[in-house]
Amino acid sequence: MAAEAETASTEPLLKTPFHARHVAAGARMVPFAGYDMPVQYPAGIMAEHNWTRENAGLFDVSHMGQAFLVGPDHETTARALEALIPADIVNLPPGKQRYSQLLNEEGGILDDLMVTRSADPDEDGALLLVVNAACKTEDYAHIEARLPANVKLVKAEHRGLIALQGPKAEEALAALNPEAAEMGFMTLRTMKLGGVKANVSRSGYTGEDGYEISASADRIGEIWDALLLDARVKPIGLGARDSLRLEAGLCLYGHDIDTTTSPVEAALNWSIQKRRREEGGFPGAARIQREFAEKPARIRVGLLPEGRAPAREGADIATADGTIVGKVTSGGFGPTLNGPCAMGYVAREHSDPGTKLDLIVRGKPLPATIAAMPFVPNRYKR
Amino acid sequence: MAETRYTKDHEYIRIEGDTGTVGITDYAQGQLGDVVFVELPTVGKALSKGGEAAVVESVKAASEVYAPVSGEVVAVNSELEAAPGTVNEDPAGKGWFVKIKLANTGELDGLLSEAEYQDYVKTL
The missing domain is CATH 3.30.1360.120 (Probable tRNA modification gtpase trme; domain 1)
Known part of the structure; x- marks a missing residue:
């Protein structure tokens, strides 16, 4: 074995x-x-x-990775961060949190992160960042190299x-x-x-x-x-x-999102607020605005295989005639679902929920259906 | 009396006459964790020693089960398809994978005895 x-x-x-x-x-x-x-x-x-x-x-x-971004006031710190991510941070109220992505110049995702504005008026101008463990060293270097002189990154190690x-x-x-x-x-x-x-x-x-x-x-x-x-x-x-x-249909960095995928391809449109879509001003904005307007060529979707066999990361996604139209980026067995589930990227013309595709597992086609995510309903406290 | 032999890859083969029943050891099921799916070969398939005999999937990963000896598959445990957790509950008994008609009983000599396997597991 x-x-x-x-x-x-x-x-x-x-x-x-x-x-x-x-x-x-x-x-x-x-x-x-x-x-x-x-x-x-x-x-x-x-x-x-x-x-x-x-x-x-x-x-x-x-x-x-936990780090604070500290500037003289909220607007200054928020604008410094907005130069690196596509979320609206300027209008983030005190004590509120937002999910976003650090982008490269091509609009690819360097990492995903949580951004939180302190609720404490004495900490106006401070944002808390939480980034992925595997990316934190590169993230910090990337951020520090692009900050204005009056905004500092303070690692909370x-x-x-x-x-x-x-x-x-x-x-x-x-x-x-x-x-x-x-x-x-x-x-x-x-x-x-x-x-x-x-x-x-x-x-x-x-x-x-x-x-x-x-x-x-x-x-x-x-x-x-x-x-x-x-x-x-x-x-x-x-x-x-x-x-x-x-x-829950949530992306794992390095698997479902990476430097080759944009937030629109990753179906993270909800994390880019209207003002930023219109104004741009973040790395890769031209590509991302184009993908919003024209829809991307490929998109992240959920996949439910028939039967009980899981399809894992790396499995090709094919049409009935064997044409490869995508790849699984995460897959396994969902204990709550009591069955296999996966996510991956497929060409847009094959991305509608209900579309039947094959996942190639150990050389054999495993029938699967494109399904809306999350696979198990979210139970967030709204 | 049936004799059981083991591989360093944690398969066992229980020999009865010229047929061997193949499964994975208790140590292996513990390492795998909850088994959620088992892919079995078709009856009649010829297996070669060290080649893939079956695939076992846990929540986290897929693992190959290798044939401890060469031979023809004469039976598969199709009950594992509906109840893959049997591999965790009773790996040496109801959690068997395939029965093989041995092509060459001499291949058994290269496998570990029960005592040798238990000593080997202690070193891991």
Whole structure:
């Protein structure tokens, strides 16, 4: 028996503030983006996935990059960031969060990120960025090289980050601070959780209601421990994080989006607000505005294979006559769906929901249907 | 009495006469995690030692199951199609994959005994 090889590296692996807790809990640790991370705990991916959909899952995402962009006032900082991303940040209200992408000059995606404006008037001019672990070094260099003199990037490497996700996340976090229950989706508040000051946003990467909690690396373990005392909360590894986000139709950087894909091809149009579409002024704007007007030649779609066999990343997508019209970028088995699901890029003329296509798995065509995403309905707190 | 032999790739073959029942070990199912799909060969297919006998998919990844010996597939465990989790629950019993009619019993000599396999797993 032979499984896909893990990416090997001779570099020593970095550890998050929770590393010893993962090992003590019996997690299977794997290298991920330079960190030694838990892919699963003894319960296993399927049980962890289902626990998150039914209760509340606790994820260590401290490997992700956290940084502040700090300028003299909101408008100055927002305009500096808008030169690099296509989202409207100037009009982002205090305490609100937005999803966006760092773009290259061709409109390809260098990384995707969350941008949050501080709610605190004393921090006017500060934006919190959360970027992908595997991209953070390049992202920071890219951003720093393009900032005006009065806006600085301040890396928050002394901070940890955890996600609490699932229908019972609100009850569990509100038990530590009732303010958590008052928050709307994609908002940020600073609050004390068991005596530890934390930046809490109501967001996540599972399609469920939930929170992401940032606090100093030397104290965040107290929040983790307090949450795990709650019977509704269990630790969840990266394996279930991937199956949850796939069912939720969310992109994984380096797989579903990369420097060759634009946000319009990736069907992330919703993340580019009207003002930016009209005004442009971001890298690759000419291409992206053209794709808005004329529609892109290929587009990211959801795919539901017939039967139970999953189609994985890299599988060709073909029409009945064998013509290859696209490629799977993420695929696997959805535990909540109780069946396989995938996403990938197909030529636009084959992208309508309901279109029947074949996914080529181990040389054989696997019939599949283009389906709207998410595969499992989102349950965000609106 | 049936004798079971093992590969370093974590397949087992339980020999009864000139037929062997092939599956993956308990160690292997633990490494894979929850099995969600099994692709089996057709009965009558000729397998060669070390070649692909089946494919097992967990939530996370697809893995190949190799034939421990050469021979013809004489039976497949089609119950795994509806209940792939049987591979996790009972890998050495109801979770078998294929039965092979051995082409060359001499190939068994190169496989690990139960004790050798258990010693090998301890080194992993």
